[in-house]
Amino acid sequence: MPDHFQLLKTDTVTAARRGRLRTLHGVIETPIFMPVGTQGTVKSLTPAHLREIGAQVILGNTYHLNLRPSSELIAELGGLHKFMGWDGPILTDSGGFQVFSLAKLRDIREDGVAFSSHLDGAKLFLGPKEVMAIQRNLGSDIAMVIDECPPWPCERDACAQAVARSYRWAKQCRELAVESGFLGAGHHVFAIVQGSTFDDLRREAAESLAALDFPGYAVGGVSVGEPEPEMLKQVAATTPFMPADKPRYAMGLGTPPQLLKMIALGVDMFDCVLPSRVARNGLVFTPDGPINLKNEKHRNDPGPIVEGLDNYTCRNFSRAYLRHLIAAGEMLAATLCTIHNLHFYLDLMAQARAHLEAGDFATWHRAWVERYETGAAARVA
Amino acid sequence: MPDHFQLLKTDTVTAARRGRLRTLHGVIETPIFMPVGTQGTVKSLTPAHLREIGAQVILGNTYHLNLRPSSELIAELGGLHKFMGWDGPILTDSGGFQVFSLAKLRDIREDGVAFSSHLDGAKLFLGPKEVMAIQRNLGSDIAMVIDECPPWPCERDACAQAVARSYRWAKQCRELAVESGFLGAGHHVFAIVQGSTFDDLRREAAESLAALDFPGYAVGGVSVGEPEPEMLKQVAATTPFMPADKPRYAMGLGTPPQLLKMIALGVDMFDCVLPSRVARNGLVFTPDGPINLKNEKHRNDPGPIVEGLDNYTCRNFSRAYLRHLIAAGEMLAATLCTIHNLHFYLDLMAQARAHLEAGDFATWHRAWVERYETGAAARVA
Numbered sequence: 001m002p003d004h005f006q007l008l009k010t011d012t013v014t015a016a017r018r019g020r021l022r023t024l025h026g027v028i029e030t031p032i033f034m035p036v037g038t039q040g041t042v043k044s045l046t047p048a049h050l051r052e053i054g055a056q057v058i059l060g061n062t063y064h065l066n067l068r069p070s071s072e073l074i075a076e077l078g079g080l081h082k083f084m085g086w087d088g089p090i091l092t093d094s095g096g097f098q099v100f101s102l103a104k105l106r107d108i109r110e111d112g113v114a115f116s117s118h119l120d121g122a123k124l125f126l127g128p129k130e131v132m133a134i135q136r137n138l139g140s141d142i143a144m145v146i147d148e149c150p151p152w153p154c155e156r157d158a159c160a161q162a163v164a165r166s167y168r169w170a171k172q173c174r175e176l177a178v179e180s181g182f183l184g185a186g187h188h189v190f191a192i193v194q195g196s197t198f199d200d201l202r203r204e205a206a207e208s209l210a211a212l213d214f215p216g217y218a219v220g221g222v223s224v225g226e227p228e229p230e231m232l233k234q235v236a237a238t239t240p241f242m243p244a245d246k247p248r249y250a251m252g253l254g255t256p257p258q259l260l261k262m263i264a265l266g267v268d269m270f271d272c273v274l275p276s277r278v279a280r281n282g283l284v285f286t287p288d289g290p291i292n293l294k295n296e297k298h299r300n301d302p303g304p305i306v307e308g309l310d311n312y313t314c315r316n317f318s319r320a321y322l323r324h325l326i327a328a329g330e331m332l333a334a335t336l337c338t339i340h341n342l343h344f345y346l347d348l349m350a351q352a353r354a355h356l357e358a359g360d361f362a363t364w365h366r367a368w369v370e371r372y373e374t375g376a377a378a379r380v381a
Numbered sequence: 382m383p384d385h386f387q388l389l390k391t392d393t394v395t396a397a398r399r400g401r402l403r404t405l406h407g408v409i410e411t412p413i414f415m416p417v418g419t420q421g422t423v424k425s426l427t428p429a430h431l432r433e434i435g436a437q438v439i440l441g442n443t444y445h446l447n448l449r450p451s452s453e454l455i456a457e458l459g460g461l462h463k464f465m466g467w468d469g470p471i472l473t474d475s476g477g478f479q480v481f482s483l484a485k486l487r488d489i490r491e492d493g494v495a496f497s498s499h500l501d502g503a504k505l506f507l508g509p510k511e512v513m514a515i516q517r518n519l520g521s522d523i524a525m526v527i528d529e530c531p532p533w534p535c536e537r538d539a540c541a542q543a544v545a546r547s548y549r550w551a552k553q554c555r556e557l558a559v560e561s562g563f564l565g566a567g568h569h570v571f572a573i574v575q576g577s578t579f580d581d582l583r584r585e586a587a588e589s590l591a592a593l594d595f596p597g598y599a600v601g602g603v604s605v606g607e608p609e610p611e612m613l614k615q616v617a618a619t620t621p622f623m624p625a626d627k628p629r630y631a632m633g634l635g636t637p638p639q640l641l642k643m644i645a646l647g648v649d650m651f652d653c654v655l656p657s658r659v660a661r662n663g664l665v666f667t668p669d670g671p672i673n674l675k676n677e678k679h680r681n682d683p684g685p686i687v688e689g690l691d692n693y694t695c696r697n698f699s700r701a702y703l704r705h706l707i708a709a710g711e712m713l714a715a716t717l718c719t720i721h722n723l724h725f726y727l728d729l730m731a732q733a734r735a736h737l738e739a740g741d742f743a744t745w746h747r748a749w750v751e752r753y754e755t756g757a758a759a760r761v762a
Contacts, residue, residue, distance in 0.1 A: 039709045040702070046716065071703045075681055077701055085697040165608070299450070302458055312429065315701055316466040318456055320422070324450045328420045335427065376489065 004188065005247050013362035015239065015266035018353055021216075021247050023089040024139040024186045027055045027082065030247060030268035031352050033259065034346040036090060036276065039064050040074075040084045042342070043276055044334040053311055053343035054350065057088060057141070059271050061103070062134050063095030063126070067117055071137035074149060079139030083097040090143035091271070093361055094131040094173075096192075097252070098218070100149045108148065108165075128172035132189075136182055140301070143182070144218065145173040147192040152226040160194045163205045166194050166220075172210055183215075190222035190249060201235040204324035217242045217268070218249040232261055242292035256348055257369040258286060259287040263352055264365060275345050283324045288375025293337070298323045311343035312336075323338045383701040385596055386628050394743035394747075396558065396620065396647035396664040399734055402597075402628050404470040405567045406462065410436045410630060411646035411649035412733050413479075414640065414726040415472060421455075421465045422446050423723070425715040426658055428467045434692055434724035435731065438469060438522070440652050443485070443515050444476030444507070450600055452518035460520030471739035472523035472652070475554075477573075478601070478633070483529045489529065491544075505759065517563055524563070525599065526554035528573040533607040540577045544586045547575050547601075555593055571630060578611060580618040587622035598623045599630040600648070613642055620647040637666060637729055637749040644733055645746060656726050660718035663707045666725040666748070670758025674718070679704045692724035693717075 009018040012346050019030040033052060035042045037060045042050060048056065065071060074083050077249055079252065081087055096113075103115035103124075107257050114128020128146055133201075135143035147166040150159045170191045175181040187284055191214040195202030211215065219238045222231050242248050249269035250262050275285065282293040291298075291305070293335075301319040313336040325333035347369075355364040389400040400411040416423045416431065419442045423431060424448040431439060441461050446452060448633075455464050462468055477494075480487065484496035484505075493508020509527055516524035521673040528547040531540045551572045572595040576583030590598065600619045603612050618629055623629050630650035631643050640651055656666065663674040665686050672679075672686070692702075694717040706714035729749075736745040 037609070039705075041706060041713045044695070044712045046713065047697070068709055069701070073681055073701070076681060079697060083699070083702050083705075085702070186711050199569070218575060300454055300457060312427070313714070316428070318458060318464070321466070324420075324464075325422060326451055330420060330422050331425045331429065331715060332422045334523050334712060335425070335716070 005245065007245060009356055010092045010205065011264075011356060011361050012359075014264035014350075014365075016267060016356055016361050016365075017055055017266060019247060019268050020355040021189065021268075023057070023335060025087060026056070028049055028089055028269075031068070031259075031263045031267055031349050031356075032056055033349050034059050034269065034271040035342050036271055036273050037084065037086075038273075039068070040080065042338075043330070044278070045342070047084065048337075049312075049339055050086065050088075053339060054346045055088065057341075058086060058090055059091050059096065060084075060092045060138060060140070061095065062092050062131055062138070063098035064094065065138065066134050067119055067124075071134040075137035075139075079137075081139060090138075092135050092138055092140040092144065093251075094135070094144040094146040095126050096131070096144075096146040097149055099126055100151075107209065110165075110168075112146070115368070123212050128169050128176060132173050132180070132182070136180060140187060142188045142190060142216065143177070144190050145170040145192055147194055147220055149221050149224065149298050150194065152196060152221075152224045152230075154196050155361040156198055159194070159198055159201055162202050163194050166192065167208055170209055170214075171212060176215060188215035190214060190216035190218050190241050190247075191241065192218045192251070193238050194221045195238070196221055196235075197226070197234060202234065202238045206238055210241070210243045214246065216249060218245040218251050220251050223252045223254065228258065230352045232258070232265070236265050236269065242266075250251045256345065257372050259345070259348065260365040261354065264362070274377040275341035276338050279341040280334045282322075282333065282337060284337050284340050286375070287371055289372050289379055290376065291379070293319060293323050294326055295323075305340050306344070309340075309347065311340055311347075313340040313343075386506065386626065388626060389739055390457070392645075392737060392739075392742050395645035395746075397644045397733075397737055397742050397746075398647060398649060399737040400605050400628060400649055404438070404569065406468060406470045406522050407437070409470055410648075410734060412640075412730050412737075413437055413650055414730050415440050415650065415652040416723050417652055417654050418467075420449070420464065422462065424661070425712070425719050426723070427466065430693075430716075430720055431467065431469075434720060434734075435727045436469065436723070437465060439471055441471050441473045441519060441521070442476065442479065443497050443519070444471050444479035446519065447476065448500055448505075452515040456518035456520075460518075462520060467526075470522040471519075473516050473521040473525065474630045474632075475516070475525040475527040476507050477512070477525075477527040479529055480501065480507055481532075491546075491549075492563055493527070498510070510559060513554050513557040513561070517561060521568060523569045523571060523597065525571050526551040526573055528575055528601055530602050531577050531606045531612075533577060535577050537579055537582075538542060540579055540582055544575050544582050545572065548586065548589055551590055551595075552593060552608050555595060556631050562612045567598035568636055571595060571597035571599050571601045571628075574616075574619050574623065575602045576619070577602055578607070578615060583615065583619045584622045587619055591593075591622070594617055595627065597628040597630060601632050603631065604633045604635065609639065613639070613646070614643070616643055616648065619644050623647075637726065638753050640726070640729065641746040641750055645743070656722035657752070660722040661715045663703075663714065665718050665721050668752055668758055670753050671757065672701060672760070674704050676704075686721050687725070690721075690725070690728065692721055692728075694721040694724075728739070746753065
């Protein structure tokens with residue numbers, strides 16, 4: 001797919017970019033946040049809810065879907081889009097991250113990783129061949145290469161080995177995607193830049209992968225336990241060496257201010273379980289920081305989570321009602337809070353795009369982060 | 382509200398009726414099934430889902446809502462409709478049934494029932510004054526009187542006492558509804574006919590309550606453990622003595638064939654937790670009886686639960702996908718199965734209304750029940 005990514009505008013103050021990514025299932029306007037649908041569903045939401053909140057692309061997960069119900073079954077049923085009733089773009093994680101974070105008894109070999117399923121202990125194996133076959137079965141619009149994700153902190157030697165191995169695996173994934181016709185048919189494959197906290201390794205990884213001409217590039221190995229400044233430092237050490245004419249994706253991140261800070265560093269795409277996971281626990285986002293709806297002070301609060309925010313939850317329900325649903329253990333609490341939190345993220349991205357177009361992204365994003373962090377700090381104090 | 386109920390047509394073969402009930406929040410076409418929203422939510426559905434599946438009226442529960450979050454709080458927030466974001470009609474159960482089925486350490490007195498909350502053991506009291514005040518707070522379109530619900534089986538003397546007490550309480554509830562202006566403002570209050578398995582007590586109860594001129598009448602004390610033939614016999618022993626020009630409501634019932642059989646006995650309104658409760662366990666309804674989506678045979682079934690049924694679940698998702706969601710423990714399974722089951726019930730009522738209008742209800746309902754029961758029996762065998 002030639003010219004699949006258009007760089008519409010680059011900010012003159014920050015490294016932020018306004019872009020447009022074409023996929024087989026539609027166009028993605030960047031910067032964008034991608035709701036996470038690990039097991040073939042964005043937890044507690046229907047695809048109609050996802051459309052309503054403005055989701056442009058969602059995530060599926062190779063590791064989870066291959067364990068259950070299996071990528072062969074999904075292929076037999078017409079692919080992941082049809083299976084889950086979502087006809088927009090889908091990006092699938094390669095499963096590498098889950099193998100390194102969830103699975104047990106890993107054995108890293110040159111052709112991939114042997115591991116035990118976290119569900120039933122079954123012996124499994126994922127390497128370039130396997131993850132590309134699975135993502136072909138799923139019919140992914142954007143497939144990710146398999147990589148070795150080093151822990152934080154890690155030794156330089158171990159990290160250099162992981163970077164080298166990730167490069168070889170990425171190269172094999174790309175070759176497989178060419179041979180199988182996956183790339184030729186218009187699916188994308190994104191490479192993943194590792195390197196932990198070693199700036200020179202990150203640069204080396206980014207530049208060597210750039211030479212392979214992938215349709216997109218991701219920053220991997222972040223949000224693995226390191227403090228926020230370290231995380232942002234790693235992103236900042238990576239993006240300058242990623243191709244400017246390809247979309248850039250920061251994997252598994254982050255809070256609303258972190259997203260804006262990373263947009264300023266030149267990142268275009270994000271995914272994170274945070275907004276949906278905390279929603280199921282009654283934590284919801286506002287421009288003045290997150291609030292916990294379980295708090296007694298919301299007991300008789302007739303106002304919405306965020307006044308004037310145009311989503312189903314804020315248009316129709318009070319904080320008092322949401323608190324009641326949570327207290328009564330009602331599932332609808334999770335649905336309504338997830339709708340709000342994901343819409344809050346998607347709306348934030350829409351605002352970022354608008355301010356990039358208007359040319360005032362730098363001042364706007366600083367003010368937004370300041371208000372959010374001030375409110376959050378005041379609430380904790 | 383004069384002429385609040387129009388009897389549009391009475392079947393010439395069965396005692397089935399096609400009617401129209403006016404309430405402060407809209408018109409209800411009968412026969413109708415009412416989804417149960419015990420705690421201010423029909424479990425796992427948004428009000429938008431309820432609209433989509435054609436819900437005309439839903440239930441709220443005095444006992445539960447008064448325990449949590451309290452009817453005073455709901456009143457302070459503008460009433461139950463506003464609280465839960467549902468602007469259609471709401472019928473509220475008086476709480477009597479829950480006091481007799483859920484609460485502990487009951488003490489029945491002439492002015493009501495003292496009991497302990499099933500949540501925290503708090504000492505509480507519900508009598509005519511309390512239930513009418515609570516239902517006024519909730520802003521119920523159709524309030525139910527408090528009654529004494531005898532267990533099954535029960536002695537004749539105890540049942541006669543319960544019927545007598547239920548009559549006195551119903552009378553007080555009606556007087557309170559007149560004095561407070563609740564009836565005058567257009568809210569309805571329905572009386573409840575008890576009498577257990579004693580036909581003469583049921584007749585006596587129905588006739589004495591009929592003389593009090595309530596806006597509607599319910600058959601109570603059914604579905605308390607008795608076998609189906611006994612349950613239908615009790616309904617059949619009651620409806621002939623209920624006023625023909627008022628809506629008739631069978632409380633807490635039943636399966637799809639039971640609903641059709643009770644429509645044939647002259648019942649207009651139903652509520653039951655069955656379709657939503659079993660949906661959360663993967664049991665879904667079809668015209669050939671219920672099926673369990675957990676069953677291995679649905680693993681790769683690309684078809685919907687019911688081919689051609691026009692609800693969100695059947696239009697968009699395969700049995701294989703629903704089975705996957707259940708196996709993966711995903712909340713969306715409950716939402717999609719609940720949408721289907723409640724729509725199945727509402728669609729069955731719409732079919733019944735259409736066949737009543739067309740004049741072929743008797744033959745249609747026998748054929749429907751036959752197909753359903755044959756399919757269900759074949760599946761068990």
